Amino acid sequence: MNKNLLKSPTGIQGFDEITGGGLPTGRPTLVCGGAGCGKTLFGIEFLVRGITQFNEPGVFMSFEETNEELIKNVASLGFDLEDLVKHKKIALDHVHIERSEIEETGEYDLEGLFVRLGYAIDSIGAKRVVLDTIESLFAGLPNQLILRAELRRLFRWLKNKGVTSIITGERGEETLTRQGLEEYVSDCVIMLDHRVTEQTSTRRLRVVKYRGSIHGTNEYPFLIDENGFSVLPLTSLGLEHIVSNERISSGITELDKMLEGKGYFRGSTILVSGTAGVGKTSIAAHFAEAACKRGERVLYFCFEESPNQLMRNMLSIGIKLETWVRKGLLQFQATRPTLYGLEMHLAVTHKAVNTFKPAIVILDPINTFIIGDKEIEIKRMIMRIVDFLKANQITALFTSLTSNEGTLESSDVGISSLIDTWLLLRDIELSGERNRVMYVLKSRGMANSNQIREFILTDLGVELREVYIGASGVLTGSARVAQEALENAEVLTRKHDIEQKKRELERKRKALEAQIAALHADFESEESEAIKLIRTEQDMIKRLEQDKIEMAVSRKTVIKNSTNSKLKK
């Protein structure tokens, strides 16, 4: 055999991803599980997909259902076995043994089975074989020793034939299968399970063992619907998704401005959380509309409202979602969270995304799941959804309802670490009003605004206003309006004050100038007076001296006595 383990793709959605390519080529695989868990279907789908997708004919050997029953049963899944039989692509062989008809006398072997199988394989050149459920032989044949020896031989024989085969087996009490088939088929063992918890049933699949190959070891939910099987490769085996630098608008201009003016990153995960009635859905609807306007597909999961109700409600804020639904860009998936288990939801999500191929997925809201399930499981589920969407470069927007008690920052689902951009909406009750505010709690990879903005729902959609932040705290609504008016008034008064002060100053300056002028005038007049006096005095002195001289002249006295003469006078 080949050194590298060759794998035969099953074509079953998701299964090939878990097993890294499918079932081991040329080897038998054991598929076990309880009644009604989908073993037969798994086998049939393996064959049909093998024929239609990989052109590998197959043999289905049934130990339980007759060919007619089988054809009817799988017709509901869209498999036309009759047609495949006609085209020699599939060979059906119903093996039936009735214990009461059989008498055992002496030695025998199961060569008859080998011959039949060999004949079926050779007649159509089969590459794949399904034996469903070979354990029925144990009920029909009394000699267990021979049977076991022959089964061992059968599986070896199948290997030698080089056919990829599936052997189904009923689940046993403590062993994987009732008859311990796992002893013989040891290359690959797959377990199917159908569990009911809290009244909701979930089908799960697990690769118990896969010799020579890595595989996901988790339990993967799967669903069976009109298109057959689909398994969810829940957590992808790595965190290796491609990241995009592309930015996409949130549909709200103001919000885009808060996110560097560009909006969210493509492929990122956005959480809008908040208390009841704060407008989470409105933000989601805006985002959806913006995407549709860009021509992108949007898948909207609503878990609380019916699509019609949602569309009507959004109409009131001017978002016409119906147009986009009609254009086929927007698709709603409305289911009650309680309809089925978490994994099933996941499976449905997975499937819907794979068929619709949207660029944007909205889940509104995610925490309604809490009703039935445990928080950790929800977290795991959201993680799986996030991983899955990220791997597909799909931008996801979740809304989450937070209760009034407790901190708003701890989202109920506890998924904050998975979120790239987190918008928090809250209401502020003040002066008899309840107003909405919004802020960006975090936004990975961008310099987001740290502002708290008031969030208003108008006829034209969501509007974000600046909130008043001042000495009296954050004010919103009419309180904000009042405060703004108050502030405006204050500013006006101040302006008046300043002007008045200016005028006063002017007046004072003018008064001062006037005073100065008056003083000048006074001084000038005094000055001229003084000069006049000085002149008169000088004139008088001159005249006296003149007189003295004249007297002296007349008295013919020496001038030096003049002083005495003066005194005498």
Added chain:
Amino acid sequence: MKPKKENSDKRIKKEKTVKTTNDKWVLRLYVAGQTPKAITAFANLKKICEEQLKGKYSIEVIDLLINPQLGSEDQILALPTLVRKLPVPVRKIIGDLSDTERVLVGLNILTVS
């Protein structure tokens, strides 16, 4: 598909069909090649028939190696298998028929004789 009766190995015997009004035994022995088990089974069968049903039985040996498509008709799994086609109901006896008593019980011969 060739008619069963033509393609025979040398042990195909279809003789001694004696018309008795109510009792006509049509037996079919399935084998795959001439394995020791097959040979033993045929010998045992022949012996029992000669002893118990002389003159009113027919044996048809079908070799699945030659006509594998015949295996599903009688729901053959184990080899050798002896099928009592007539009288109805159909009975099957698997093994090399070495346990004569059980063969007789299986064929309902014990009550017949």
